[in-house]
Amino acid sequence: MADHIQIGDIAPRVHYVTNGMQGAFTYPFPIFEIEDLEVRLDNVREFSGFTVSGAGDSNGGQVTFDVPPAPGRRLTLRRNLRLARTSDFQSNGVLRARVLNDELDYQVAAMQEQQDALTGAMRLDPSEYGDLTLPSAPGRANKVLGFDATGGIALLAQTGLITNAFTGAVPRSVEDKLAEALTARDFGAVGDGVADDGPALQAAMNAAAVAGKLLVIGEGTHRTTMPLSLSGDAAGLTMRGSILYAGTWGQAALTIGSGGAARNATRHYAGLRVMRATQSDWSSESDVGIRLVNLDACHVEVLQAEGFCIGIQTLGDERGFEDSTLHLGRIANNRYGLDIRTGSAAGWNNSITYMGGHFANASSVNPTLSRFGVRFSCAAGAYNRHNAHHFVGPAFELQRQGTPGTVDAIPFLVDVADARAITARGIRMEQCSPYVARHTGGANDCLYEVGYVGTYGFTGAGIHYPAGATRAGGTVVALHQAAAAHGSPRLVAEAGNVRARAFRWNSTDIGFEGMTVLSGNPSGPPTTMNGLCFAGLSSITLNNDNITLPTSRGIGFVVDCTLCKEFFLAAEGTTLRPFIVQFDGSETVLNDSAPVLFSNMNTVWQGSPSSWWEGNADLDSLSAGIALNRLQRVTLHSSAAYAVIGVRGGSAGAVLKALRLYVGGTDAPAILAGGGRLWGGRELTASITYDPPSIAAGANATQAVTLPYVQGGDFVSVSHSSASGFIEWSGAITTTGSSGTVTARATNRHASTAIDLASGTLMVRAVKPRL
Structure with missing residues (x-):
């Protein structure tokens, strides 16, 4: 086994592309010392963050990073020896083979590095011979290096290449740089407000479209006598000046x-x-x-x-x-x-x-x-x-x-x-009409939040629905001087349980407390509010928790709409059809020249004798599977002073459970029922001036009092403004109907003394029983 490094025929560099997970990389060439290995990431030399093993090994070694490099980076491992002799042979000394081998290995390794470096250098083909020496610095200043017709080095005049000052920039021609964005002045636009820049502007716009470039119209006023057009093929337009059209x-x-x-x-x-x-x-x-x-x-x-x-x-x-x-x-x-x-x-x-x-x-x-x-x-x-x-x-x-x-x-x-x-x-x-919007058709789900209304005072910010409009589809939230009110929409009329409001009006008719009942086919036909609004009607079925409302019957609230023209109607039940009847200030019914609008359905004029507008769909009908109609905005005509807002049966088996009426937080319209109105009240009252005669002990005196619409079975009570502890008052219904009569009886309960009451008011009261 060799006891020194073996320098094989292997290039002294290796490249990798990192994947973000691998942290150890092999170098297959030998190095003598750890410092001989150069580590680069993306051409930047690294000096820390890794360890090197395998120095002195003929087969190379490994570089291990503390943290794996990010994915997609180019890793270069390269041997880079210092060109210096590190040994010396002494005269008459021992020439050791190991030292000689190490010296020769070092020289071969250094020559391999030079050979590797030459592969990236520009040089002549081996079959060519020539001199590639550059001219001196003064001779090549402000020149471009090129080649002449024979392939030799030549110095060419500067061609206008420019390079951005930042790292990584590449040289570009001046023409290429200027073509990045087009300007109107490139085509002769002046921008002085006098010259006709139209042809220049259009030429610039045409060029931007052809080249797909951004066009810049610079400072100044660019007058044109021709219309201008910038195609969508242009990348965009930036104007720092203006266009003055004089065409x-x-x-x-x-x-x-x-x-x-x-x-x-x-x-x-x-x-x-x-x-x-x-x-x-x-x-x-x-x-x-x-x-x-x-x-x-x-x-x-x-x-x-x-x-x-x-x-x-x-x-x-x-x-x-x-x-x-x-x-x-x-x-x-x-x-x-x-x-x-x-x-x-x-x-x-x-x-x-x-x-x-x-x-x-x-x-x-x-x-x-x-x-x-x-x-x-x-x-x-x-x-x-x-x-x-x-x-x-x-x-x-x-x-x-x-x-x-x-x-x-x-x-x-x-x-x-x-x-x-x-x-x-x-x-x-500011200085606008008292409308924020006008809807001429069937626009819906529109919301206008008015933050401020000025000039001439706050006269309103409503929505105008002219003739031909089919939907009341807009909502105005007027924050101007009324922001707090909008958080609390007002419930002005509620029948949370319509069935519980039912009372017997007479032997055949049923009324509802606080509400009126209407007929789809009243006789007459009636033309006033009192003629169209009934205290009770037949053909209404009372169930345990609801009522059955046929198509010929409607039930609703009577409202004073002199000021408030917009209401929200909510009904709980099945197959219920919304309807509106309108009246003028004298309580005369309005005809189809005064249309009403709903928010989510069209209105249909039913005409005489019912004289009501109704929706063209039931409140629980579905639109694409969604119950959009359940809450309806009702917009009344501007000429209406009173209105009945309610529902009728959309089918023979229509069921009504609850009915509610809302308005905006700034309105408080009156609901008309009972009192001076015949409908909606269970209580009937009448009074006359009466001076009872002297009543002997144990005797009584009677007086008939007319009480229209009193019926047998009504609860009757009688009183007199002159009181006595021994006079007992009672009443009995003697005739019924529109000319009904109650007979008041005064009985003297004293055991021995006659009583003569002073003249006063005799008051009679009848209460309809609940059903």
Whole structure:
């Protein structure tokens, strides 16, 4: 066995790619000392964090790391000897074979390292001969090393290569570096507000689209007399200046994104500013400042859009506009600040978040024309179900012109047949109409939180439902001066157990305390509240814990809706159909010219003789397996002063258990029942002035008192304002019905003395029995 290192024919380096788990790595070549082994991770030499074994072994050894290197790193183990002679042979001394072998082994190992290093060097092919000596430093300064026509070294002029100052950067040509992003000035844009930069801007936009580059429009005002278009093929747009549109009317000044079925996804458009050189007269909705088409998962920042009929328009053409975020700045002097639109049956406009936005109009701009901050719209025949649009902190200063306002100045106009989940938080309204929104169709699940209303005082922030609206699908939370009230919605009428409220009105009819009963086919037909509201009706079945309500019978609460027009109806039971009857201030029934709206179903006018509006579905009916109808918002017509809100049987076996009526926390409408109203009260009373005669001991005197609707079986009591401890009063029902009579009897219980009471009031009371 050899007693010294054997230097074999093996390269003095080995490479590994680490996996994150292996910590020990073999080197197959010999080293003399531990310091002879060089350890590198990703070309960086390491000096600690590992141990080396196997020094002096001909077969190499092992490097063991304290912690396995992270996966994917390149590990190099390389022998690196110091080129120095470490031994000396003395004259006339003993020449030992071991020392000589060690010296020769060291030299061979060092030559192997040099041979290994030469394999990575640039050199001539063995068949070639020539001089590769570089010129002196002054001669090669600011030159590029190259080769001439014969293959010899040549110094070439500098070609404009530049290198980033950071580690790892590679040289690039100036042209390549400048082509990273395109600017409008690359194509001759001036930005002085006078020169027509339109051709230069469009050329730049075309180039950005072809190259898929980001376009930068630098500082300054870039005036254009032509409409501009940036295709969705461009990587994006950054504006540090503005575009001043001085072109013809009826065109979009700046269109971003490709139309048709193109999808313009994951783009970033920042700092957009487009203004009209002359204020639009709002006569054409084709006059648009910025049109954004078919954007998907994009981020858009609009700093300014001013002076157009439509400031900003987002358009789902033959594809969708969706899943994007818009940051809005100053949107001024436009009839529609933001128009959210679809252009075809195949397009959609959904799931967008809008941050901020100041929608404003100057008082001098088109003062006789209505204006809106945000509009939801669609082209004829286009998809009309916009959904999931969320606004955060928009401000509206629309100049409604006069007190009261003479033109509409409404923040939100939902002008489509259907829309869902439009929400707006922290709305600020200045100089607007007393409406935060107008819904012209069947928009639903919309929520508007109004944080502040200023100018002309707080006159309201409701939702306007014009003729043609089919749903009361909006909720307003007016925090302005009323934030505390919104935490407590008010329960204004409750029949937690309708069956327990039942009482016998007469031998055939049943009434309900605090409620009125209606007929689907009353005779007459009646035209007033007293004619349509009954104290009791037949054909109602009383069960143990509920009632059976046929289709011809309705039961509900009578409300004074002079101020409060919105109620929430909740009913517990099966196959119940909601209905509304409205009356004006003189209690005359209103016809179909005063429509009502429900939040989750359409309304149907039943006409005379019932004269009620009802929902087109039962409250417990399912929509796609979900009970969406159970809680209904009821929006009454503005001309209604009184209304009956309740349910009727949706089938012959409809069951009613409970009925409740809610309003917002700032309202407290009166519920009309009993007292001066015939319906809803078990108690009947009457009084007359009566001077009883002198009544002998043991004798009595009687007096008939008219008490309409008293019936046999009612509990009757009698009293007189002149009291005596010996006069006992009692009553007996002598006639019944609408002209019923109670005979009051005064009996003198004194054993020997006649009693003559003073004149006073004789009072008669009858109470209907519960059933």
